[in-house]
Amino acid sequence: MTRRQRRFGLIGTGLAVLGIAAALVLFALRDTIVFFNSPTDVVEKHVKPGVRIRLGGLVKPDSVVRGDHANVTFEVTDGNKAISVAYAGTLPDLFREGQGVVAEGSLDASGRFKADTILAKHDETYMPREVADALKRQGHWKEGASYGGAVPTSQARTP
């Protein structure tokens, strides 16, 4: 084989691998990504039952009901609309009423959101960015307010 043929072979293999990878990426990006929606989005965009989405907002106060077999229901709200969520399993450590939450799953036929994943965050002062943006859109965001039950800065600094 000449140097030229070898180089073509090398480039050909490279292009083949890249082509396969690109096809895989395009396929996966069409079928596996999950869109984030606020409760208002879910209502306004008429998200269809069975479509996998992420639902984010605040856990509505006094809406958490713990049933048997680790079943939990609660409502996720962005201050405008609220969606009822059902989840089976142990909730993350930082799950609390009035606090930001992201649930992943899909709506069932009756319009209730069946979640199979509830996202936990490392930091209690941390609000998922999507949730913060959604709340800002609905005008329920207070800059600098504490959304995670953390001690407000001004108080903690007083000796």
Added chain:
Amino acid sequence: MIAELGHYALVLALAIALIQTAMPLWGVKSRDPVLIGLAAPTAVAQFVFIAVAFAALAWCHVASDFSVLGVFENSHSAKPLIYKISGVWGNHEGSMLLWVLILGLFGALVALFGGNLPMTLKATVLAVQGFLAATFHLFILVTSNPFARLEPAPFEGRDLNPVLQDIGLAIHPPLLYLGYVGFSITFSFAVAALIEGRIDAAWARWVRPWALAAWMCLTLGVAMGSYWAYYTLGWGGWWFWDPVENASLMPWLCGTALLHSAVVMEKRNALKVWTVLLAILTFSLSLLGTFLVRSGVLTSVHTFANDPARGAFILAILVLFIGGGFALFAWRAPLLKQGGLFAPVSREGALVLNNLLLTTACATVFIGTLYPLVLEALTGDKISVGAPYFNYTFGPLALAVVIAMSFGPLLAWKRGDLLAVAQRLMVAFAVAIAGIAASYAVEDTSTTLAHFGSGLALFVMVGALADLVERTGLYRVPFRTALRRASGLPRSNWGTAVAHFGVGLTLLGIVGETQWGAERIASIKPHDVLSIRHYEVTFDGVAPRPGPNYRETVGTFTVRRNGRLIGVMEPSRRSYPVRATTTTQAALMVRGLSQLYLAIGDPNPDGTMSVRLYHKPMVLLIWIGAAVMMLGGGLSLSDRRLRVGAPRPAAARAALQPAE
């Protein structure tokens, strides 16, 4: 006073870093040996001053000096000492200081141990390293001063984020940073080679030990992070395809490719331009990782502090070094001469394929990680890219790498014979098929994927040893001769075999955990029994228990296997009053290579307790495999060939090895 001292030391380090950048470069240009000679002492001095700054910050944390803002926000007088020390880097400012400390450390190591490097190359490398350090010093001093004071000083701190109060914090970030920042040396070498416009096999021999050392730390750092997330997040997963995890995986993939292409360059003087590109790319991805973690642009479980000003500054650093690196590459790379012809089927060919697959796999991870950012900027849609994406894209490519991995080391340089290699792998094929059959016999309920996955893992493990068997002539010559030959083999051969064996172990662990694992989620009362596989787990009750800076509720569970008592598991939930936060402490019971994993939730109003119980077969192999990979890297690092200047092996010993 100590804090001010630390701050001052950091300012001095910045000044020295600037001298370290400018003077040696000027010296190389004007051929002034005095200026060139400044590179090494300034690099060492810079490291000393960063070390002083770091020690000052550590002292503030240990002494609980709450007049320092960072200490107040992340420490508490009741916190155990180990977390006071690891808390130094448990926040943005401190972790950036650790970053530059390690950057300085690597610079100082090159200055001290790079005695046999050509003077100008060493000076240029240290200058580039100094420039990197200077920008990060500036970043810390301008946007994230760890020594900022608080007036008046509070009496008590706000405690470290409880999730970070774990031994993992003491080990994981330093290791990860040693890996990330270690690749800065290969970057500096690449940039220096481009500036000089000259590169040869000796360059690869100088670069390889640094790349290996960084790669070893990164391997262990990523594995440690995975194990930490596994036991601390309480839902038993060991990899989440979280943006920050991906940020550490990308440099690892690229760095692995770099290690392999540097071999080709060293042995065959080929792939020069590509190796330089990979060196730039690997460190670029490390910088990108730092940017993703520190700027908070992506939603991640790791984002514990973010600030747009910092993000913009890091982005500027990113653009400067990545853009600058690639621009220099585009300008100067044509100067580097190509050499070394090889046939497509050869050791070089196999290593090229390895590089191709690893970098493509890295690209798919890159796309999956950054696509949400791009899409949101373009359309405003918010999406998340999760495990299914990576299974479809990264999965097949990783599989291809793993299969090719067994063949590569057996192929000859320049021109190889695939059929002969396949014959040598007969034993591995046989073991793999036996493994698949055994897997069907034992667990006929599980998926085809599980059977073939375990078969593939066995193939990789046995295949990794095939090269050693071949070279020592084991089973063909007397055992004693084989043993003597084994001890005479270059360490790098051992390193390759051991590291590849480690990949097989990790693969086996992944197959075991994902395919044969079992899960029980339930609400239970005392005396209830959960059964999983052959284990029965009885809930005995809960009791409170005090801790140094938390209160915990401990559940007691007795574990029986086929009726026989084998132990007690005590998962707990800790409540940290200062931060009003609770954490889950999962209980782990090791059974051989498998684990029982038990986590409890909050008590329910009806008096029951939510529990998650997992049986994870062979899960420990995932991390043991990573440790074995690191060991392989260590063996390769200890190869005498990499110690430039060491006498060449005697002709007699060289003759013992098959022609390379």
